[in-house]
Structures are given as C-alpha cells and as structure tokens.
Amino acid sequence: MIAEAVICVRDELNQAMKRRFSSTGEPVVVTNLFEPGGEPVVDAADKLCMFLVNVEREAMPQRGLSRVGGMSGTTGLYQPPVFLNLMVMFAATFSGGKYTEGLKYISAATAFFQGRPVFDHQNTPGLDRGIDRLSFEIENLSIADLGNLWGVLGGRYVPSVLMRARMVVIDSSQLTAQIPAVTRPDTGTRPVGAY
Numbered sequence: 001m002i003a004e005a006v007i008c009v010r011d012e013l014n015q016a017m018k019r020r021f022s023s024t025g026e027p028v029v030v031t032n033l034f035e036p037g038g039e040p041v042v043d044a045a046d047k048l049c050m051f052l053v054n055v056e057r058e059a060m061p062q063r064g065l066s067r068v069g070g071m072s073g074t075t076g077l078y079q080p081p082v083f084l085n086l087m088v089m090f091a092a093t094f095s096g097g098k099y100t101e102g103l104k105y106i107s108a109a110t111a112f113f114q115g116r117p118v119f120d121h122q123n124t125p126g127l128d129r130g131i132d133r134l135s136f137e138i139e140n141l142s143i144a145d146l147g148n149l150w151g152v153l154g155g156r157y158v159p160s161v162l163m164r165a166r167m168v169v170i171d172s173s174q175l176t177a178q179i180p181a182v183t184r185p186d187t188g189t190r191p192v193g194a195y
Contacts, residue, residue: 001168002055002086003172004128006030009088009136009165010050012124016112017105019047027105033091033155046098048105050093053149058083058167084168087139091160099159106159110138113163131168 010030017027026032028048031041090109092102113136116123120133127134139162141149 001128001130002052002182005131005134005165005168006050006052006088008124008127008131009119011113011126012116012152012161013048013050013109017108020108021104028090028109033093033153033158038154041089044093046094046101047092048102048109049089049093051089051091052066052086053089053153054087056085056087058085081169086165086168088163089160090163090164091158093158102159106161110161113138113175135166136163137166165167 001077007030010028014028017023021027025050026047028050029043030050031044032051033044033049034040052161053115060117090106092105094102094105116136117137119127120135121127149162
C-alpha cells in the first residue's frame with residue numbers, strides 16, 4: 001500500500017502543478033535524489049522530487065485479534081491491521097538560475113496540501129481501494145534535525161518540505177488460527193470445586 005499511496009499523491013499533485021504552471025511535462029517525480037554510489041539521479045534535475053524518508057507505526061491503541069465466522073462452523077482469527085504514517089519529503093532540485101523556480105514549486109506543493117489535506121475516495125477516485133483515506137500535514141524540523149536528516153540522505157540541502165501522511169493500512173488478511181464453533185452446551189456434571 002505504500003507505493004500505491006505515494007504514486008496516487010504524485011499523480012494528483014502533478015495535475016495541480018501542471019494547471020498552475022501550464023506545464024506539459026511531469027513536474028513531480030517519485031525518485032531518490034542520489035544513486036546508491038552517491039551520484040545524483042539524472043531524472044531528478046529541475047523537478048519536485050517526492051521520496052519516502054521514514055515509515056512509522058501509528059501510536060493509536062492497537063486492537064487484539066479479529067474474529068471472523070466461517071462457513072464450516074469455525075471462527076478464524078486474524079492479526080489486526082497495521083496503521084502506518086509515511087514521512088514524505090518534497091525537494092526542489094533546481095540549480096543555478098532556476099533556484100527561484102524551485103521555491104515556487106515548494107510553495108505550490110505546500111498550498112496544494114493546505115487546500116486538500118485529506119485524500120479519500122470522494123475527492124480522489126484513483127485512490128487504491130485498500131486505502132481508506134490519507135491525511136497530510138507539515139512536519140516541523142529544527143535546523144539540527146534537518147541537518148541530520150539531510151546528512152542521512154547523503155546529500156546537500158535543497159529547498160524542501162517534509163510531510164506526514166497518516167494512515168496507510170497494511171492488512172495481510174492472513175489467517176492465524178481456526179477455532180471450532182461450540183455446537184452444543186456441555187451438560188456434564190462436575191464435582192464441586194472442579195472448575
């Protein structure tokens with residue numbers, strides 16, 4: 001579901017950016033900024049790059065095993081779904097004389113999420129059926145945290161905004177166990193104190 005969520009948001013943001021800047025290309029791309037060897041990704045030049053920085057488990061209270069009745073008189077036990085938050089970076093990789101163009105892209109992306117903080121099946125028909133909704137908010141980082149993050153990313157800072165996307169649900173629907181159904185009550189007598 002992570003890839004589906006990121007791609008859907010990229011597509012929606014691309015449509016908005018194309019309208020705003022009268023662009024015919026794809027102004028937003030999902031890509032790393034650097035190859036594993038440290039070289040810049042060629043396709044990332046002069047784009048608003050969208051990439052995953054971190055995945056966090058939602059800190060909401062977790063439910064126990066889910067029970068679902070079966071056709072054969074058994075009950076299936078399933079692990080509860082995992083609710084995730086995605087930390088997604090939007091980085092403007094414009095260089096030289098195009099630097100201010102990158103600032104316009106960051107502003108436009110921020111305005112897009114301010115005007116549409118929630119993606120659901122009503123306002124985003126392309127949202128994968130396995131995702132109920134996504135909500136976006138800006139994640140504030142101190143200068144020290146920002147420096148540490150860009151150090152981990154292996155690059156030099158470019159204008160960027162970090163967004164928290166709440167709630168991607170991962171549900172494997174994998175059966176954990178089957179419990180036979182009670183078909184008749186136990187009417188046997190037990191000695192006193194034997195429970």
